[in-house]
Amino acid sequence: MDLKKLKEQFRSIYINRTEEAPVFFSPGRVNLIGEHTDYNDGFVLPCALNYGTYLLALPNGEGKLRLRTLNFDYHQESDTANFERNMESEWVNYPLGVADQFRQKGISLPGLDMLFWGDIPNGAGLSSSASIEMVTAVALNHFSQAEISTLELVKLSQRAEHEFAGMNCGIMDQFAVGFGEKDKALFLNCGNLKYDTVPLVLEGYDLIIVNSNKRRGLTDSKYNERRRECEEALRILHPVTGVKSLSELGPDSLELVEKSIASDVIKRRAIHVITENARVMEAVGLLYKGDIEGVGRLMYQSHDSLRDNYEVTGIELDTLARGARETEGVVGARMTGAGFGGCTVNIVKKDATADFITSLGKIYQEATGLEATFYMPSTEGGARRIS
Ligand code: GLA
Numbered sequence: 001m002d003l004k005k006l007k008e009q010f011r012s013i014y015i016n017r018t019e020e021a022p023v024f025f026s027p028g029r030v031n032l033i034g035e036h037t038d039y040n041d042g043f044v045l046p047c048a049l050n051y052g053t054y055l056l057a058l059p060n061g062e063g064k065l066r067l068r069t070l071n072f073d074y075h076q077e078s079d080t081a082n083f084e085r086n087m088e089s090e091w092v093n094y095p096l097g098v099a100d101q102f103r104q105k106g107i108s109l110p111g112l113d114m115l116f117w118g119d120i121p122n123g124a125g126l127s128s129s130a131s132i133e134m135v136t137a138v139a140l141n142h143f144s145q146a147e148i149s150t151l152e153l154v155k156l157s158q159r160a161e162h163e164f165a166g167m168n169c170g171i172m173d174q175f176a177v178g179f180g181e182k183d184k185a186l187f188l189n190c191g192n193l194k195y196d197t198v199p200l201v202l203e204g205y206d207l208i209i210v211n212s213n214k215r216r217g218l219t220d221s222k223y224n225e226r227r228r229e230c231e232e233a234l235r236i237l238h239p240v241t242g243v244k245s246l247s248e249l250g251p252d253s254l255e256l257v258e259k260s261i262a263s264d265v266i267k268r269r270a271i272h273v274i275t276e277n278a279r280v281m282e283a284v285g286l287l288y289k290g291d292i293e294g295v296g297r298l299m300y301q302s303h304d305s306l307r308d309n310y311e312v313t314g315i316e317l318d319t320l321a322r323g324a325r326e327t328e329g330v331v332g333a334r335m336t337g338a339g340f341g342g343c344t345v346n347i348v349k350k351d352a353t354a355d356f357i358t359s360l361g362k363i364y365q366e367a368t369g370l371e372a373t374f375y376m377p378s379t380e381g382g383a384r385r386i387s
Contacts, residue, residue: 026134026384027050036310047186058113060110067114094133097165109144137383167220177383179382214317214340226310306335312339
């Protein structure tokens with residue numbers, strides 16, 4: 001939807017508003033490699049997407065936060081002095097959670113008439129929630145004149161997700177959505193939040209996201225379970241190695257890990273984190289060299305480890321990754337995001353893209369009865385005011 005149409009929608013919903021509403025935009029993100037490493041203080045390599053969330057807002061002088069979206073019917077009005085988690089509707093908890101973080105910081109918010117619209121497929125692992133959080137955070141920062149730094153907006157959006165959405169997520173999504181840059185991936189060290197932007201030059205290749213259209217049903221509980229399993233691995237390994245996070249361990253510690261952890265499940269979780277961090281570092285080096293085929297090989301290895309060691313894939317994502325591997329012209333494919341459903345990210349030679357879409361769509365439909373959706377995104381800058 002173009003900005004003109006969004007502005008018309010704003011005026012037709014908030015009928016007495018004649019002033020022009022500022023427009024804020026926040027991207028979604030796709031993670032190229034480095035999955036389930038962020039909450040282990042490890043490395044990730046996401047990039048921000050042109051799919052995102054738009055927010056138009058104007059102060060209403062009534063001490064009310066009015067939340068509307070063009071994506072769902074559900075809307076809500078809240079008193080700006082008191083925000084509560086909503087049990088009936090999921091989407092309002094993202095802006096409400098962020099507004100509550102401002103309240104907790106002692107920042108008084110003006111009443112605002114807000115209208116959201118987004119084109120990130122919902123629940124697909126492309127960070128639609130972080131995108132709503134960050135677009136809200138940037139807008140509230142603007143209207144409250146609080147002058148909070150982007151890094152602090154990222155952190156408070158993550159806390160909003162923990163407290164109002166019940167998902168104990170790491171920092172990757174909000175960080176990528178906040179700091180993304182056009183034509184760049186972010187090589188982020190989640191342990192100290194230092195990052196480099198890595199040029200994402202895919203000459204001759206397309207970046208294709210494939211949505212399994214399998215909703216991530218039990219994701220939150222399984223996700224929180226994986227976090228606990230990593231904590232358990234660290235509890236066992238800390239006395240043996242002295243490390244404070246699994247990400248301090250390199251591939252040379254794998255033998256020690258094998259010996260020290262009795263539980264096969266906990267051992268495999270640790271192996272995933274250690275090897276995945278090494279893959280991210282290697283992928284960054286290969287991207288700088290323009291070795292896209294090398295990056296692709298690491299993506300396949302990442303998927304295999306997420307399937308066998310971390311067990312967060314499932315038949316739908318595995319079919320998409322295997323189907324891609326068997327298709328001519330595909331150099332790499334893996335699940336992206338939390339897993340259990342959602343999307344794969346693929347790198348495909350440009351001249352093979354059309355056939356890839358037809359043949360993978362067919363393989364997937366035959367194996368699962370579901371229809372896959374294909375996206376060819378471009379990269380985008382981070383959350384900001386755009387008009
Ligand atoms: C979700 C979380 C992130 C990260 C990924 C897995 O997207 O929000 O913090 O843990 O899963 O890499």
